[in-house]
Amino acid sequence: MRTEHNISLKGLNTFCVEVKTNTLCTIEQEEDFSNKELQGVFKERNFLILGGGSNILFTKDFPGTVILIRNKGKKILEETDDYITVEVNAGEEWDSFVKWSTKKGLVGLHNLAKIPGTVGATPIQNVGAYGAEIKDFLQEVKIIDLESGREEILQNKECKFGYRDSIFKNELKDRVIVKSVIFKLEKFKNKIDEKYLSYAGIKEDLLGKKINPQNIYYSISKIRDSKLPKVEEYGSCGSTFKNPEIAISEYERLIKIYPELPKFDTNDENIVKIPAAYILEQLGWKNRKEGEVGTWIYHPLIVTNYGEASGMDILSFIDKMKLDFKSHTDLDLECEINII
Numbered sequence: 001m002r003t004e005h006n007i008s009l010k011g012l013n014t015f016c017v018e019v020k021t022n023t024l025c026t027i028e029q030e031e032d033f034s035n036k037e038l039q040g041v042f043k044e045r046n047f048l049i050l051g052g053g054s055n056i057l058f059t060k061d062f063p064g065t066v067i068l069i070r071n072k073g074k075k076i077l078e079e080t081d082d083y084i085t086v087e088v089n090a091g092e093e094w095d096s097f098v099k100w101s102t103k104k105g106l107v108g109l110h111n112l113a114k115i116p117g118t119v120g121a122t123p124i125q126n127v128g129a130y131g132a133e134i135k136d137f138l139q140e141v142k143i144i145d146l147e148s149g150r151e152e153i154l155q156n157k158e159c160k161f162g163y164r165d166s167i168f169k170n171e172l173k174d175r176v177i178v179k180s181v182i183f184k185l186e187k188f189k190n191k192i193d194e195k196y197l198s199y200a201g202i203k204e205d206l207l208g209k210k211i212n213p214q215n216i217y218y219s220i221s222k223i224r225d226s227k228l229p230k231v232e233e234y235g236s237c238g239s240t241f242k243n244p245e246i247a248i249s250e251y252e253r254l255i256k257i258y259p260e261l262p263k264f265d266t267n268d269e270n271i272v273k274i275p276a277a278y279i280l281e282q283l284g285w286k287n288r289k290e291g292e293v294g295t296w297i298y299h300p301l302i303v304t305n306y307g308e309a310s311g312m313d314i315l316s317f318i319d320k321m322k323l324d325f326k327s328h329t330d331l332d333l334e335c336e337i338n339i340i
């Protein structure tokens with residue numbers, strides 16, 4: 001394990017905000033998880049686990065220890081005619097793994113192409129995009145219980161996955177480190193389920209091309225590149241807010257104000273999900289800037305650091321959006337980003 005002191009986190013968070021941590025411990029290999037110094041850090045309970053920093057907004061210096069997850073590697077545990085089961089270490093870059101899976105002709109993860117960050121963070125908020133969620137492919141999560149120091153395995157069902165939610169954001173928050181994730185992925189057999197192609201733009205982009213995992217990966221990458229800020233160029237954490245899930249009666253109230261407000265079904269027939277971006281756009285929050293913070297040119301949900309904004313500048317912009325949304329809809333927007 002590598003330990004450094006008084007370290008800038010600017011290059012370790014995709015909002016690119018300048019903050020420091022007292023101590024940075026980098027986990028690079030299996031043995032690091034049982035390092036004595038790290039056990040001491042866990043006991044003091046003044047730590048933060050950091051993957052790619054693509055879902056974290058730092059609003060001030062971190063006064064404890066940041067534990068950076070960089071244990072790399074993956075191994076195939078089982079291969080049959082139909083499936084591959086693969087264990088991927090938490091510190092692997094998510095998109096590299098997705099690309100690997102599509103090259104191998106495995107189905108599903110292509111819809112989660114180009115999401116920044118590490119494999120170990122994907123179960124935390126059950127990452128999702130283009131109709132797919134990590135829970136659809138994840139078999140088990142290997143964790144280290146920070147109190148006992150023991151390794152444990154959680155089965156998919158035990159992770160209590162929901163919409164951008166899991167046990168790791170609730171009961172197990174700050175109590176475990178994800179060490180590796182085990183995925184069970186189906187082999188491509190000449191046909192792709194319609195559900196992977198149903199989002200706007202995918203079929204059009206695939207016209208004239210073979211419909212296979214690799215080509216879907218490239219189509220989704222292209223669509224995302226055209227809509228989202230590139231992390232190498234602009235600071236952001238993707239979608240700032242979750243889409244509100246509301247009772248049908250609330251939806252009926254809202255369509256009187258926004259007659260074309262879309263809705264999506266949820267698992268509960270009395271609850272629908274509405275796109276926060278639609279209402280924010282009506283309220284003038286697309287491509288709106290205040291100083292060096294703003295929303296993305298093409299997307300009101302993506303708060304962007306256009307320059308050298310501080311974490312507090314970004315937070316106060318986010319708070320303004322929430323207030324405006326509340327005053328027009330009487331609904332609270334919930335942040336998808338972890339604010340520290």
Ligand SMILES: Cc1cc2nc3c(=O)[nH]c(=O)nc-3n(C[C@H](O)[C@H](O)[C@H](O)COP(=O)(O)OP(=O)(O)OC[C@H]3O[C@@H](n4cnc5c(N)ncnc54)[C@H](O)[C@@H]3O)c2cc1C
Nearest residue numbers: 049051052053054055117118120121127128129178237238
């Ligand atoms: C341009 C852009 C587009 C995005 N698009 C999407 C999208 O389409 N869908 C989506 O769901 N998200 C999206 N995101 C958000 C983000 O990329 C994902 O949530 C990603 O999984 C975060 O990974 P990370 O390694 O950067 O996590 P971090 O930001 O480092 O951490 C996020 C949270 O997970 C915890 N954590 C991280 N690693 C571990 C671990 N090993 N063990 C325990 N806890 C851990 C952290 O403490 C923190 O609470 C996007 C972000 C950006 C910048």
